[in-house]
Amino acid sequence: MHGDLDITDGLDSDDSSTSGKQVVVAVCAMSKKSQSKPMKEILTRLQEFEYIRMVVIGEEIILHEPVEHWPLCDCLISFHSKGFPLDKAIQYAQLRQPYVINNLHMQFDIQDRRRVYAILEQEGIEIPRYAVLDRDSPDPKQHELVESEDHVEVNGIVFNKPFVEKPVSAEDHNIYIYYPTSAGGGSQRLFRKIGSRSSVYSPESRVRKTGSFIYEDFMPTDGTDVKVYTVGPDYAHAEARKSPALDGKVERDSDGKEIRYPVILSNAEKLLSRKVCLAFKQTVCGFDLLRANGKSFVCDVNGFSFVKNSNKYYDDCAKILGNMILRELAPQLHIPWSVPFQLDDPPIVPTTFGKMMELRCVTAVIRHGDRTPKQKMKVEVRHQKFFEIFEKYDGYRYGHIKLKRPKQLQEILDIARSLLAEIQTKAADSEIEEKQSKLEQLKSVLEMYGHFSGINRKVQMKYQPKGRPRGSSSDDADAPKEPSLVLILKWGGELTPAGRIQAEELGRFFRCMYPGGQSRHPGVNEEGPGAQGLGLLRLHSTFRHDLKIYASDEGRVQMTAAAFAKGLLALEGELTPILVQMVKSANTNGLLDNDCDSSKVQNMAKARLHELMQIDREFTAEDRAAINPGNAISINLAMNFVKNPVQCCARVHSLIRSLLAVVAVKCEDPKTRDSVLYHGETWEMMGRRWGKIEKDFCTKSKSYDISKIPDIYDCIKYDLQHNQHTLQFDQVEELYITAKYLADIVIPQEYGLTVHEKLTIGQGICTPLLKKIRADLQRNIEEAGVNRLNPLYSYGVSSPGRHVRTRLYFTSESHVHSLLTVLRHGLINQLTDEQWRRAMEYVSMVSELNYMAQIVIMLYEDPMKDVEAEDRFHVELHFSPGVNCCVQKNLPPGPGFRPHSRNDSVTSKNASGDEEPTSRIDEENDTEEEGSSLSNSASLHHTPIKLLCRGEQQDTGSHSSAIVTGTQMKERRTRKVKSSSPIPIGSCHTVSGHEAMDLAKRLSEELAAQQQQQQQTQQLLLHQLQNQQQQLQQQQQQQQQD
Structure with a gap:
């Protein structure tokens, strides 16, 4: 122990209160707490008070001796921790009637989170919205739990994920946070620190089925927790640390202590600290604060606890406790009462001399x-099972539904599997058989990755009272039509x-x-x-x-x-x-x-651009001025490459067909058909992806839909980067470069x-x-x-301001x-x-x-x-x-x-x-x-x-x-x-400045040289491609002559 601090491990200190005018302050706690570094630091400082003598009651006495044999004292600092006999401490306080720093009866309440939340509510202290699932209660209304995929209902109160599940016992630190499926699902499992970890992520999404728990809304705190330590109602010290729920890694300093930094409390939070201190009657009290959505919430009250490593806090705490004790017990000494000065705001720290800003x-x-290509499939369905799903999710009310949750997608997958099984057993009607390929695609997309995530797949259904509209020239245009549903499956577009x-x-x-x-x-x-x-x-x-x-x-x-x-x-x-x-x-x-008016302007710009790109001739000066009025360098380079937009689109279309032929061969070849493409894609799915693009790009009137160029570029860029080693398409770079130059014109100009x-x-x-x-x-x-x-408490931080x-x-x-x-x-x-x-x-x-x-x-x-x-x-x-x-x-x-x-x-x-x-x-x-x-x-x-x-x-x-x-x-x-x-x-x-002008001139010259070099490279590449095109045209002419 520091100094001459008394630790009583025997029974011979009953006369400790007879030494002159000194006030005897006894610490009654388990050895792990009473011998801790923060406690020693504070007791040593209290010992420096002229009229205070400190006594620490040994753990052996606390556990094995009757309270009548405990040493006498004038003031008692006693608090509960694991294994501490709180009942005996209460008996001792009743027997000797000392001045008690932390109320002992209230420490029973602090051990039960239900009581803690009830007291906080009574005092009007902000807490997260919560409900108690009390399986210990004989009343069945106290433990009603309905669990769904993305929420739970506790005694009639609904908690959407993310939510927190806390055991009612404050001694149980196994707190779980459950995440929604839209964020990936699973749960974060917090526990009392073990080594360098305080939590782990688990894929388990179901709540615990045994034990009593508090369920509460999860508070988004930007990954930070704040711990507040009071010393009396008028003093609070706050420290922030990385939230244990963030990644579970405990940041420790060279001494092995968790790294925390002192932070400033707002006036409202200081008032809240006062309320907590008084409500629980704990002079020295720690509690957890969550700062979220512009408010501060108390989520846990820990009772007696000290700051781990702050000399200023130790000085302040000892001064406040010493003055508090002497004011209560030695009024005849006329000890003046003063709260240590605490600055509200940090001082202005000027910039270090020589630094600019x-x-x-x-x-x-x-x-x-980087993402997977975005894809979409439409199919008209009339089967009763689809109408049942539509009705189940209130589709008739709105005329459409969106299904994103795993349970909903599973229902659609089950229907697809069921209908395909009917086709296999010849039990399906002719209309279902016509939709077989679409159903197979629906099934394969929903089965991707072996699990669902609403982040990357969704199904929409739209109601068609008279079926899907047909062309007016049809013979049966006036015939009555049955209602149908248009099922739209969207997938892809997910982060790779x-x-x-x-x-x-x-x-x-x-x-x-x-x-x-x-x-x-x-x-x-x-x-x-x-x-x-x-x-x-x-x-x-x-x-x-x-x-x-x-x-x-x-x-x-x-x-x-x-x-x-x-x-x-x-x-x-x-x-x-x-x-x-x-x-x-x-x-x-x-x-x-988005502004709807700007959308109209954008649609008009797109329409004009698409019209300008339909010309079957080389770009003229007028075309260039119309397409690129801003004279952007990148668009000029792209137009130099494209020359004739229709012929360039035709070349792209031809290359896509060649790619589809390669995919078809790979799909049939026993050596390659089982190859796995990037991100779990199959040859069939790649074939469908490119097949849809090939079909949509060239319209029935043999013109090209320019709006598909971004999709073409998107897909070829994806396959070139991720699938070329498996695909081995010889012309992949030509398709990429050609599609890119088209996209370099279309994409920026679609924005005007x-x-x-x-x-x-x-x-x-x-x-x-x-x-x-x-x-x-x-x-x-x-x-x-x-x-x-x-900044008052920050040591080792050279620029606290x-x-x-x-x-x-x-x-x-x-x-x-x-x-x-x-x-x-x-x-x-x-x-x-x-x-x-x-x-x-x-x-x-x-x-x-x-x-x-x-x-x-x-x-x-x-x-x-x-x-x-x-x-x-x-x-x-x-x-x-x-x-x-x-x-x-x-x-x-x-x-x-x-x-x-x-x-x-x-x-x-x-x-x-x-x-x-x-x-x-x-x-x-x-x-x-x-x-x-x-x-x-x-x-x-x-x-x-x-x-x-x-x-x-x-x-x-x-x-x-x-x-x-x-x-x-x-x-x-x-x-x-x-x-x-x-x-x-x-x-x-x-x-x-002359230097700036010189550099500007030098930079302009260098940029011009680089631009000229880039244009030469582009022209060389363009020449090579033109030669290839001429050779292909000659080969085609030769074949036609033969």
């Missing part, structure tokens, strides 16, 4: 990762394993965008993303990072967001718990709503041909998102509900296209801003916004500048067109900024020798090795050219991996902004 906000809009890897890798490299992200640390592997990005992890783990992730409701987008979060925050385990806790639905906030159309469509699609991004940039004052580091807000929006291609359009055409005057012109020239060269394409907006602030200063705020735009395909990797290099740590490796090649000294936006000196360089991988696809803005060199980390291109467009724009006023997005800026 502090990163304040990062906002990114990111497209989902490659897509998950892309998202996770990008998440890891995204850390490099943050202060300290470019440094290497000792002990970290020199290769790969693990070597960088530790600055962001420090920010996040110390609760100086306010992160929110939004995703649209498509499964591929949600899973991309979860995988990205896993990489960004270095999480482990399954994506389902990360998805449920970290990813919010953007649809519920209206962020991804003229600048006015593009802006109208772009605004209609992404106005809600634009408003949210603007709000993200304007909110310079942190929200009260955010977990913010308390830094606080960065990150908002990530994961969505589909349309929103990225639209946002890029608005930024391109709605911001700066291209004619007067040289830097912006160069950036827009690069964007014009980008032909595709591929998977994981991203637009990143970064807001910096220089707190050393005057609030009225023009250059206090500073905005950067970053852009990456996304992943590379395995063909055509010569993407246009962008005028991106290099991190200074790469300068050494590239200066000799690309920069002049007379560089200015670097002045970086960076982490302060807690980044130890600022001079170390990142690996300059050959997979980086951007030229290391430095741009200067206002005479000062700027640099930052860039996206870089073998999968994700590092190409970036970054524009720095300085604003004249008051700290409390909105940040205008539309003001322009100019580049000043």
